[in-house]
Amino acid sequence: MGPLYAFANQKGGVGKTTSAVNIGAFLAWQGRRVLLIDLDPQGNASASLGIDRTQLAASVYDVLCGRVAFGDIFTPTSVERLTVAPSRPELAGVEIELADAPEREYILRKAVGALDEFDHILIDCPPSLGVLTVNALTAADYVLVPVQCEYLALEGLAQLMQTIVLVRERLNPNLELFGLVMTMFDPRARLASQVAQEVRAHFPNQVFETFIPRNVRVAEAPSYGEPLVQFDIYSRGAEAYEQLTHEFLRRETQLAARRATFVNRALQVESYPERAPADGQYAATELSAALAKRLPEDE
Ligand SMILES: Nc1ncnc2c1ncn2[C@@H]1O[C@H](COP(=O)(O)OP(=O)(O)OP(=O)(O)O)[C@@H](O)[C@H]1O
Numbered sequence: 001m002g003p004l005y006a007f008a009n010q011k012g013g014v015g016k017t018t019s020a021v022n023i024g025a026f027l028a029w030q031g032r033r034v035l036l037i038d039l040d041p042q043g044n045a046s047a048s049l050g051i052d053r054t055q056l057a058a059s060v061y062d063v064l065c066g067r068v069a070f071g072d073i074f075t076p077t078s079v080e081r082l083t084v085a086p087s088r089p090e091l092a093g094v095e096i097e098l099a100d101a102p103e104r105e106y107i108l109r110k111a112v113g114a115l116d117e118f119d120h121i122l123i124d125c126p127p128s129l130g131v132l133t134v135n136a137l138t139a140a141d142y143v144l145v146p147v148q149c150e151y152l153a154l155e156g157l158a159q160l161m162q163t164i165v166l167v168r169e170r171l172n173p174n175l176e177l178f179g180l181v182m183t184m185f186d187p188r189a190r191l192a193s194q195v196a197q198e199v200r201a202h203f204p205n206q207v208f209e210t211f212i213p214r215n216v217r218v219a220e221a222p223s224y225g226e227p228l229v230q231f232d233i234y235s236r237g238a239e240a241y242e243q244l245t246h247e248f249l250r251r252e253t254q255l256a257a258r259r260a261t262f263v264n265r266a267l268q269v270e271s272y273p274e275r276a277p278a279d280g281q282y283a284a285t286e287l288s289a290a291l292a293k294r295l296p297e298d299e
């Protein structure tokens with residue numbers, strides 16, 4: 001099974017859904033098998049891909065309640081190889097219904113299990129840091145954070161980063177920040193450039209080089225139920241998302257290699273304990289724990 005990505009930012013309207021839908025569509029267009037899990041009761045990702053939510057027999061809500069399996073709700077889209085696990089408004093009830101459920105943070109992770117038929121699984125999170133987003137972060141390998149190029153863009157990011165650290169420590173040692181995507185960028189507005197600079201200063205090396213411009217075709221596409229790759233592949237928005245998808249794949253390869261090197265080293269030490277440092281600090285379990293905390297910058 002390919003990596004799982006949570007598209008998260010508790011701030012509303014920053015481009016989580018637009019980015020998940022369009023990166024997903026470009027990945028599929030390039031031959032990858034993609035599952036997009038709509039984990040937002042608003043169901044914007046499902047609607048943006050032309051799914052009539054009133055016609056659904058079951059949705060992500062039923063999966064999380066244990067009534068059906070993920071495979072039962074897979075819905076094909078107009079883009080070949082792009083499958084959606086759609087949501088319906090009752091998903092909002094999960095926050096309350098699962099409030100006292102045992103291991104409620106792991107429900108999505110258990111439900112996802114091993115979906116070997118996909119190369120990438122993208123999760124579109126709602127604009128909150130509630131049970132649904134925590135479930136996404138617990139299931140995910142990477143978190144991708146869309147940031148709107150506007151005043152107060154940084155507001156809330158500290159809280160999001162703190163949540164990521166907590167989830168990594170307590171629920172999912174695998175979780176890693178994949179990067180921040182600057183969205184709705186207006187190159188003519190000085191403020192937008194200043195915001196981007198400020199975000200880069202706070203998150204060195206973690207902001208994607210490709211900025212997504214503010215573009216009317218990006219905003220229009222969802223009402224036609226089509227991602228940009230179909231709606232208007234020649235628009236500036238589509239070009240940007242295609243370029244971002246290339247960068248996404250390069251980063252995925254880099255991070256996977258870095259993880260593999262580190263895990264291999266841990267396994268080597270386990271197989272050849274005599275090679276471990278004399279103080280015995282590098283038992284494989286401890287290395288795994290170190291991996292859980294943070295991958296070294298120099299890998
Ligand atoms: N690059 C862009 N240019 C123009 N409009 C955009 C762009 N990106 C997103 N939008 C529009 O901005 C609005 C918010 O985007 P989107 O729904 O992707 O954000 P979100 O973070 O998923 O929101 P929510 O928090 O409500 O889930 C939508 O109407 C979308 O069409």
Ligand SMILES: [Mg+2]
Binds near residue numbers: 124
């Ligand atoms: Mg959304």
